[in-house]
Amino acid sequence: MVLTPIIFKIILVLCVFGITLLVATYSTYAERKIAAFLQDRIGPDRAGPFGILQPLADAVKMFMKEEMIPTVSNKWLFILGPALALLTACMTGVVIPWGKSLIIGGHEYSLQITDLNIGILYLFGVVSLGVYGIMIGGWASNNKYSLLGGIRASSQMISYEVAMGLSIIALVMTTGTLSLKDIAAAQHGGHWNFFIQPLGCLIFIICAFAETNRAPFDLAECETELIGGYHTEYSSMKLGFFLFAEYINMFISSAVIATFYFGGYNMPFVGRFVHDPNWLAVLGIVFMFAKISFGIFFFMWVRWTIPRFRYDQLMNLGWKVLIPLSILNIVVTGVFMMRHEIMAYFVK
Amino acid sequence: MITTYLFYFLSFLAIMFGLMVVLSKNPIHSVLYLVLTFFAIAGHYVLLNAQFLAAVHIIVYAGAIMVLFLFVIMLLNLNKETEPHKSLWLKASAAVASGSLLIVFVGALKNATNIPATNVANPNVGLIENLGKVLFSDFLLPFEVASILLLGAMVGAVMLGKKSIK
Incomplete structure (x- = not known):
């Protein structure tokens, strides 16, 4: 059978979907193991060797728990909340270039599901829509703590989206494209955007923490103030969806950070030893996932290192530090890019 | 033609969700239907090959402005008890005024013919490269004026938000 492009795309979509879910599943295990490591504990070790089956046990537990929908809640929106959270989390994977093209039987198959020319936008x-799941869930629960958690989450995400967008603008200025494929390809040979845009990279990573509602920005589910935040009223797998969406977001954020700033699937020095394009593509995927794994580890590392911010500190950091810094970054980038023209203007 | 069917489908969705915005009793539902309306309109932009506009439409309207709407409505916690009641006279005058506007619109568009596309030569005019070039060359002044307008609105909002002016 000839592997037609459409069939290849379908297989790719299924693979990306499956891998996203698998990575998110094992991120829960990794989180507990890394927390244990950082706190000098052993961590989960009962289910299977080294506790490797722990995520399965958790999933079974989640599914078997009694499902409760509060009678005073808005039933449809209550169900829509976690569904939207998971949907928007899964939607971002399609524009990420997971590797170079595979060449099978003389045909080239791109390892990116779709290369939109407005990929970044x-x-x-999709990221800006992610807030709806939390907001709707928090409101539909008809609980003060849930509402406060949902509102906190949404104002936090809106605030940090601004800084995130501004930090991407500087990246777009230097790369000159909005397509993730071109951005990844342009970083070939160690020309990582991290070295060109270190400040933009830092701002983007901080904003990614805030957008995924991860510690130190997890005020939406601040236990000491809000019980469970927006998912206080959720039980069973609906709660599982919210928690799962967070891990998917973490995976996708790591993939995006790797693609934007750390060379994506490009790998140092391997091109000198390996020449077969298919092996290069496979190695590219391996390197991409190594970078993503480090990104996920970094997310967890920070969570167990830095305590949670206070809410006013969070807002001050977003509006008074990150946004001016990212605007400064844009101006400096622009001046640097136009330096010859500016010099020519003053030095006649 | 699939685009024709898509056009009718998206128009149907946009009008239906638009009606639902007006007809739903719950303001939160109205906001959510408005978000869906914006999605249908973004679909229209994609059909017109204006991908950049579609993406920005989603980011700005669905992703930012409607979130703020939702935010405010959730904080106000509107429900039946707090709903302001208008007098019958006001309702009747609103119905007459909007009905007249509808008649004007129908009258104006009754004899409308198919308007030919002005820029058939370049179907990629909506793509971001071309849009950027046009915005920063032919329409530079309106573009900059619009940005000053936004800046003015922002300064005004900050002034209003200040608790006390020293």
């Missing part, structure tokens, strides 16, 4: 749009 698509990503940004």
Whole structure:
């Protein structure tokens, strides 16, 4: 059978979907193991060797728990909340280039599901929609703590989206494209955007922490103030969806950070030893996932290192530090890019 | 033509969700239907090959402005008890005024013919490269004026938000 492009795309979509879910599942295990490591504990070790089956046990527990929908809640929106959270989390994977093209039987198959020429904007749009799941869930629960958690989450995400967008603008200025494929390809040979845009990279990573509602920005589910935040009223797998969406977001954020700033699937020095394009593509995927794994580890590392911010500190950091810094970054980038023209203007 | 069917489908969705915005009793539902309306309109932009506009439409309207709407409505916690009641006279005058506007619109568009596309030569005019070039060359002044307008609105909002002016 000839592997037609459409069949290849379908297989790719299924693979990306499956891998996203698998990575998110094992991120829960990794989180507990890394927390244990950082706190000098052993961590889960009962289910299977080294506790490797722990995520399965957790999933079974989640599914078997009694499902409760509060009678005073808005039933449809209550169900829509976690569904939207998981949907928007899964939607971002399609524009990420997971590797170079595979060549099978003389045909080239791109390892990116779709190369939109507005890829960054698509990503940004989906991220900006991610807040609806939390807001709707928090409101529909008809609980003060849930509402406060949902409102906190949404104002936090809106605030940090601004700084995130501004930090991407500087990246777009230097790369000159909105397509993630071109951005990844342009970083070939160690020309990582991290070295060109270190400040933008830092701002983007901080904003990614805030957008995924991860510690130190997890005020939406601040236990000491809000019980469970927006998912206080949720039980069973609906709660599982919210928690799962967070891990998917973490995975996708790591993938986006790796693609934008750390070379994506490009790998140092391997091109000198390996020449077969298919092996290069496979190695590219391996390197991409190594970078993503480090990104996920970094997310967890920070969570167990830095305590939670206070809410006013969070807002001050977002509006008074990150946004001016990212605007400064844009100006400096622009001046640097136009330096010859500016010099020519003053030095006649 | 699939685009024709898509056009009718998206128009149907946009009008239906638009009606639902007006007809739903719950303001939160109205906001959510408005978000869906914006999605249908973004679909229209994609059909017109204006991908950039579609993406920005989603980011700005669905992703930011409607979130703020939702935010405010959730904080106000509107429900039946707090709903302001208008007098019958006001309702009747609103119905007459909007009905007249509808008649004007129908009258104006009754004899409308198919308007030919002005820029058939370049179907990629909506793509971001071309849009950027046009915005920063032919329409530079309106573009900058619009940005000053936004800046003015922002300064005004900050002034209003200040608790006390020293």
